[in-house]
Amino acid sequence: MQTYLHIDNVIKQFGQFTALQQISFSIKQGEFVCFLGPSGCGKTTLLRSIAGLEPVTSGAIFQAGKEITHLPPEQRDFGIVFQSYALFPNLTVQDNIAIGLSNQGVAALECNQLVDKWLKMIGLQSEAYKYPNQLSGGQQQRVALARALALSPGLLLLDEPLSALDAKVRTHLREEICQLQRKLGITTVMVTHDQEEALAMADRIVVMNDGVIEQIGTPQEIYEKPASRFVADFVGTMNFIPTSMIDNNLMRIGEDLLSVPESLQELAISGCMFDLAVRPESLYFCAVEKANDLNNKDNSIAVNIESIEFQGAYCQVECRLWDDFSASSIYVNVPIREARKLNLSLQESRRIGFDNTQLHAYPSIRKAVKAVIAA
Numbered sequence: 496m497q498t499y500l501h502i503d504n505v506i507k508q509f510g511q512f513t514a515l516q517q518i519s520f521s522i523k524q525g526e527f528v529c530f531l532g533p534s535g536c537g538k539t540t541l542l543r544s545i546a547g548l549e550p551v552t553s554g555a556i557f558q559a560g561k562e563i564t565h566l567p568p569e570q571r572d573f574g575i576v577f578q579s580y581a582l583f584p585n586l587t588v589q590d591n592i593a594i595g596l597s598n599q600g601v602a603a604l605e606c607n608q609l610v611d612k613w614l615k616m617i618g619l620q621s622e623a624y625k626y627p628n629q630l631s632g633g634q635q636q637r638v639a640l641a642r643a644l645a646l647s648p649g650l651l652l653l654d655e656p657l658s659a660l661d662a663k664v665r666t667h668l669r670e671e672i673c674q675l676q677r678k679l680g681i682t683t684v685m686v687t688h689d690q691e692e693a694l695a696m697a698d699r700i701v702v703m704n705d706g707v708i709e710q711i712g713t714p715q716e717i718y719e720k721p722a723s724r725f726v727a728d729f730v731g732t733m734n735f736i737p738t739s740m741i742d743n744n745l746m747r748i749g750e751d752l753l754s755v756p757e758s759l760q761e762l763a764i765s766g767c768m769f770d771l772a773v774r775p776e777s778l779y780f781c782a783v784e785k786a787n788d789l790n791n792k793d794n795s796i797a798v799n800i801e802s803i804e805f806q807g808a809y810c811q812v813e814c815r816l817w818d819d820f821s822a823s824s825i826y827v828n829v830p831i832r833e834a835r836k837l838n839l840s841l842q843e844s845r846r847i848g849f850d851n852t853q854l855h856a857y858p859s860i861r862k863a864v865k866a867v868i869a870a
């Protein structure tokens with residue numbers, strides 16, 4: 496598919512502070528892309544730069560093959576929705592949707608037809624004569640969405656549109672936005688700090704940290720192949736287990752020796768210390784009779800169970816390395832049916848094994864922390 500939006504080496508400085516450092520990427524026609532990152536990482540600044548609401552310090556932005564870097568917002572082709580809805584409080588729902596159209600000189604009859612079409616699209620026909628303060632948060636955000644889309648822009652910009660809504664409305668509206676986006680085929684960029692939202696909604700996610708892009712990929716790529724420790728930690732839950740290489744074939748976790756899985760062979764330098772990163776759903780409890788197997792045929796590690804949290808479809812079991820109580824917790828997600836069979840109990844010693852295909856390794860940060868403390 497064709498590139499619709501291209502960001503080329505964009506830098507944004509506020510005085511001495513660099514909010515965006517040489518940002519480059521492209522978005523394809525019809526794609527739904529999320530900018531995801533912690534507070535202050537620069538995602539809103541990037542969205543505002545695309546809208547022309549924030550002039551960039553250097554670099555260029557192209558939309559539909561045309562350079563728009565220095566165009567004022569009113570000459571750019573986008574619709575925008577903010578977290579705060581930003582509806583006109585003194586206008587009814589239908590007038591809020593109509594105002595952009597009449598300002599653009601759309602004739603009254605066509606304007607009414609378009610307003611009707613959008614009211615239907617967002618399911619608020621019976622609310623047409625209400626004022627914003629007579630609507631729920633979710634309804635107001637749907638009006639804001641209709642207003643942004645009524646002018647048929649080429650690009651839809653969504654700045655944390657779901658953040659102000661409660662959990663249930665949020666999940667519902669996120670499905671509605673996705674359906675609408677697919678139906679219209681409109682290229683969409685959404686800013687969010689909510690990783691679950693980004694994973695559920697986006698075709699591709701741009702993960703940002705401190706003004707730089709850490710990774711761009713599909714939700715599955717970001718989740719399964721995090722390009723950096725930051726991404727691994729920020730998206731989903733990840734266990735980081737201190738590990739050291741003994742030789743080409745053996746690695747040590749706590750007091751347990753394990754064979755080195757194929758995916759970590761390139762790290763097999765003796766003495767090398769790293770953190771083995773593994774998601775809670777890629778760990779499992781070994782059968783109880785193997786708990787004292789000194790040969791460790793299961794390639795597993797001994798842990799102590801610290802807490803068991805019921806989560807509905809699964810149990811989240813918090814463990815600690817059996818012989819290293821200073822190590823951080825290791826979380827294991829156990830599907831509920833399996834949990835019933837395992838009969839786990841608190842303070843019990845068990846062994847946990849890994850799904851070897853879902854392992855990652857990142858440089859250990861423990862050493863650095865120790866060095867800082869020592870200094």
Ligand SMILES: Nc1ncnc2c1ncn2[C@@H]1O[C@H](COP(=O)(O)OP(=O)(O)OP(=O)(O)O)[C@@H](O)[C@H]1O
Nearest residue numbers: 509512514532533534535536537538539540541688
């Ligand atoms: N007008 C401004 N003047 C000075 N610094 C600014 C300005 N706008 C943003 N910044 C700084 O730029 C950095 C990025 O801000 P930005 O709002 O883009 O972050 P964000 O990732 O969207 O965070 P949040 O989720 O909290 O909105 C922050 O450190 C912020 O303090």
